[in-house]
Amino acid sequence: MTWDWSFVVKILPQLMDGVWYTILVTIASSAIALIGGLLLAILESVSTTLGRSFVRFWLELFRGVPTLVLLYFAFYVLPEAGVTLPAIPIGIVVLGVVYAAYCSEVYRGSLITIPSELRDACVALHLSSFITWQRVLVPLMIKRSIPALLNYVLGMFRETAVLFAIGVPVLMGEANVVGYENFRYLEPFTVAGVIYIGMNLPFLYLLSRFKDKHV
Amino acid sequence: MSSSMEFSQAGSFASAPASTSSEAHASAPNSQQAMWAIEFEKVSKSFGAHRVLVDLDLQVKPGEKVALIGPSGSGKTTVLRLAMTLEKPTGGDIRVFGESIVFDAAGKPLSISQEARIRRRCGMVFQQFNLFPHLTVLQNLILAPTTVLRQSREQAEKSALEYLRMVGLESKVHAYPAQLSGGQQQRIAIARALILKPEILLLDEITSALDPELAGEVLDVVRNIAHEAKVSLLIVTHEMRFAREISDRIAVFDAGRIIEQGPPDKIFSNPESERTRAFLQRVLNH
Numbered sequence: 240m241t242w243d244w245s246f247v248v249k250i251l252p253q254l255m256d257g258v259w260y261t262i263l264v265t266i267a268s269s270a271i272a273l274i275g276g277l278l279l280a281i282l283e284s285v286s287t288t289l290g291r292s293f294v295r296f297w298l299e300l301f302r303g304v305p306t307l308v309l310l311y312f313a314f315y316v317l318p319e320a321g322v323t324l325p326a327i328p329i330g331i332v333v334l335g336v337v338y339a340a341y342c343s344e345v346y347r348g349s350l351i352t353i354p355s356e357l358r359d360a361c362v363a364l365h366l367s368s369f370i371t372w373q374r375v376l377v378p379l380m381i382k383r384s385i386p387a388l389l390n391y392v393l394g395m396f397r398e399t400a401v402l403f404a405i406g407v408p409v410l411m412g413e414a415n416v417v418g419y420e421n422f423r424y425l426e427p428f429t430v431a432g433v434i435y436i437g438m439n440l441p442f443l444y445l446l447s448r449f450k451d452k453h454v
Numbered sequence: 455m456s457s458s459m460e461f462s463q464a465g466s467f468a469s470a471p472a473s474t475s476s477e478a479h480a481s482a483p484n485s486q487q488a489m490w491a492i493e494f495e496k497v498s499k500s501f502g503a504h505r506v507l508v509d510l511d512l513q514v515k516p517g518e519k520v521a522l523i524g525p526s527g528s529g530k531t532t533v534l535r536l537a538m539t540l541e542k543p544t545g546g547d548i549r550v551f552g553e554s555i556v557f558d559a560a561g562k563p564l565s566i567s568q569e570a571r572i573r574r575r576c577g578m579v580f581q582q583f584n585l586f587p588h589l590t591v592l593q594n595l596i597l598a599p600t601t602v603l604r605q606s607r608e609q610a611e612k613s614a615l616e617y618l619r620m621v622g623l624e625s626k627v628h629a630y631p632a633q634l635s636g637g638q639q640q641r642i643a644i645a646r647a648l649i650l651k652p653e654i655l656l657l658d659e660i661t662s663a664l665d666p667e668l669a670g671e672v673l674d675v676v677r678n679i680a681h682e683a684k685v686s687l688l689i690v691t692h693e694m695r696f697a698r699e700i701s702d703r704i705a706v707f708d709a710g711r712i713i714e715q716g717p718p719d720k721i722f723s724n725p726e727s728e729r730t731r732a733f734l735q736r737v738l739n740h
Contacts, residue, residue: 359540360584364598364650365574374597378588 240425247426250417254430257413258438264331264409265396271335272395273388276342280380281372283343284350301340307401309333314405330402330409338395342388349383350376386449393442397435410434490549491516491654491686492537492576497546499532499710506532508710510546516653519680519687521697521718524707525733530690533707534656537688538578539569550575550654574602577652581659583639585631585646591618592627595646603650610649617645621675637668641675648679654686655679661693669693676700694737698722706730 283294301309313329353376361371403412414431418424490513499507507529514520522530535541536548539555548555553572558564564572585594595614599605605613618624621641631639640660647655657676661669673696680687680700691697697704698718705715706727714727725731 354582354584356580356582356584357586359535359538359578359580360586362540363538363576363578363580363647365570365602366598367570367601370597370601374601375586379586382588 243423243426246421246423247430250421250427251430253417254410254413254427254434257408257410257431258434260327260407260412261396261399261409261438264327264334264399264402264407265392267331268334268338268395268399269392271332272338272342272391275335275339276344277346277377277380279339279343280346280350281377283347285368298340298343301337302344306333306337306398307404309337310401310405326402326405326407330399330405330407334395334398334402338391341391342384345384345387345391346380348387349380352383353379386446389442389446389449393439393446396438396442400435489516490514491518491551492688493549493552494533494536495547495549497536497543497548499529499536499541500544506710507536507543510710510712512705512712514654514686514688516551516686517684518703519689519701521689521691521701521704522707523691523694523697523704523733524713528707529710530707531658534578534658534688534690537654537656538576539573574650575653576656577647577650577654578656578658579640579643579647579660581662583631583636583643583663585639585643587631590628590630591623591634591642594631594642595649598646598650613649614645617649618642620648620678621645622671635668636664637671640664640668640672644672644675644679652685654688657687657689657691659690659692661691661696692737694722694734706733708733 279294279298283291283298286294310330310333313324313333314326317323357375357379358371361375366375399407399409400411402409403415406412408416410431414427418427421427492514494510494512497507497510498505510529510533512520512533522533524530532541536543537550537555543556547557550572554564555569555572556564558568585591586597589597592611592614595617596605596607596610599610599613600607603610615624615627618627621644623638623641623645626634626638626642631642634642640663644660660676661672664672673693676687676689676696677700679685687701689697689701698721701718703715704718704721705712706721706725706729707713708729714721714725714730721730722734725734
């Protein structure tokens, strides 16, 4: 087993395709997770006991079942019910929904830490509940949640690798494909690992900046 | 008190009630009751088994300054929170310019929009200032005018600057609350309440969270509000000298009841109730 640089150069373009899909999936899933999580947290806070238990049921479901199970369910079982979607949207939505459940917990935690006195102030200023959410609670929730949310975006980025299981050409998937096409796995998986680490760095930098800022 | 405050603009605040509230006033169902700015009738409030207020009767005239004093836990703050609809009474009725903030004409609980309309005439300043930490001073001040009163941004900013000048903090217009001292934050909070031109201003221990030297600058601001005849003040305070100086009437609370009320000089120099005497002795000897 010797390292072959010319093979690395040969497979790099295909791996880079995987990088683009990884970025695409991460961004799209993050959008679903960050916005969906916020809406879930608000919904849970404003709904009745019944509505709240409904939201909680779905949250626990998506947090409790392994992502791979949900992926396979969406990819193999839903078509039997007549819902056939391409792998990429399925991957994006499943990852997004799972992480929306996590993110909503983060937002919920931030909401709880907003002093009730600030809500009193909103009442005393006669703000409608919509304005109270829009201009006071949601901005504070987001601000307080950013470090934890970045962690989840980072986690989601890493977890895009499992989407190769349903054939999404993410970096992990591409590495796997070039591996079995050439019967050489050393370079594809090593290079993929190095690229994953390299792509982590901006997140880690952002995280450390926010931690400095918010401690 | 070092900062020289400019109150030349003071005449402009609270002088004209918001148009919505003057309409509400005109349509007050019972003109006899409308003589009170705010009226508590047999109001009780319990939190579980704990009775905070017991059959409270209290009337405040338009423009009257009433200080609520008494030991901690005697229900003073609850009176203000009830007036601001932050709490619901367990029993009794509260009327703002003759209109109940608890029940509608049919005796049913008020809808959210009815409640919002009537309580529009009240404003409140809190012990912990409660400025919005993510907004600048200016944004704190114009949030309600632009959203509740639907003023234009320019109009709201113009009046925000007037009120900032009034509390002596126009230089802090773009600062965030965390960059201000407690006394400055509380002065901003007062400006934020006044900008909505309340006819009844509720001040809840507004200097309790402040060092004595910072309390002074806040009290100076309130003195100048008090000179403005049109706004009724309901002040919960532990500053006895201030209460005596500023109020037309003092109500002494103990265990959820008013045990005595009257002009400040009478309460302080010749109280009728033994418990008032004991309370005043305790607080004035410190």
